[in-house]
Amino acid sequence: MSFTLPALSYNYDALEPYFDKQTMEIHHTKHHQTYINNANVALENLPDFSKLSAEELITKLEQVPLEKNTMIRNNAGGHANHSMFWKGLKIGTTLNGELKIAIKRDFGSVESFRESFEKAAATHFGSGWAWLVKKDGKLSVVSTANQDNPLMGKAISGVSGYPILGIDVWEHAYYLKYQNRRLDYIKSFWNVLNWDEVAARFNHA
Template sequence: MQIANFTIPLGLGWMFSSAQTRLGAIQQTFLTSNNVTESAATMAYTLPPLPYSYDALEPHFDKETMEIHHSRHHQTYVNSLNAALEGTDLSTLAVDELITKLDQVPSDKRTAVRNHGGGHSNHSFFWKNLKPNTTIPTDLQTAIEQTFNTLEAFQQEFEKRAATVFGSGWAWLVKEPDGSSLKIVTTSNQDSPLMGEAVAGPGTSGVPILGLDVWEHAYYLKYRNKRPDYAKAFWEVVNWEEAGVRFRQA
């Protein structure tokens, strides 16, 4: 056996081969332990793929932010949720159902599931909530105008509410639980209207139709401290078609 200009005696060839095998195993273990994803077979919840490329929303939502937001921040919520639920049978629930049943989560795991389950649910919603060049369906626009008078007035109010969330959180357009009307609500951190008012706060319950992530990780690389500019850019990439589907199903 030869390596470069050195010859390994035949009797020692097995030692070199064995060392190569051990090194390969060590490298594989290191790569696996440092990888942010695991196989679907070993994970209860997994990171959903984006239905578009990272640069599809340029120049309004930049590629670098989208890639970091999806592949790192969302992945962390998924990993942390799986860790929190290890040893329970709660991971058999769809994440949107899971966060409506926080009272059934063991008390020592409840905060982690609220934060990371909320993060996974909210972001899974958010990615579908985005798509360039869509047109608002007539029925959804009519419902918005019935509540806010005009589409423009709704957008201005939504931007205002998004810009004034203190710290980190979300702005939402939701359909009232009784299906009677629409309203704008905000939640803190990774809380969701699906969690109900007892968790997310008074007046927050409803079925999400639109949602905007106003954590700094969602916009700071491009917009810095100008959250209102980010909120205004949302209308350039909002998936009105998906919102219309959610509106009709709510």
């Protein structure tokens, strides 16, 4: 089974003016597709691993042959991360219910959570991701380098937990519109965040 590019449930211009059409199209059809292509090449002749979803695969990196490990880590990670990212985007949803209660419990307030998340994303050096993760019933904010994901575990990614929200802070995610203004891009994220999807992942974790 080969990985394929997931179709978006919205048009490339659906998130304007916050995420621009050109960036969305390039990000989806070029960057994400490249991760998929490379992951499929790396998985050739590895039938046991090629049967797994990207999220399942990146939890088993320690079992992947050493000569394929880095390529699968980077590219299956990129596929898993971006697939989650696209689902987490939508204009018009609101934070409520058990997720809102949990955020207030673990961060003190929604505003404190947002500040913590923005700081993690804005101060992450170089390319990577910031995440809201759930572990042992508690929420926390972490960041990872490159295409690492908390599902990879602390020994590999430096952090652990089930990601329920993630923001891509690679320059390809924002540079056409925001140039070097990463924080402006991060703040715009709240306008396109699909809280319904985040809540679904929170409930699944």
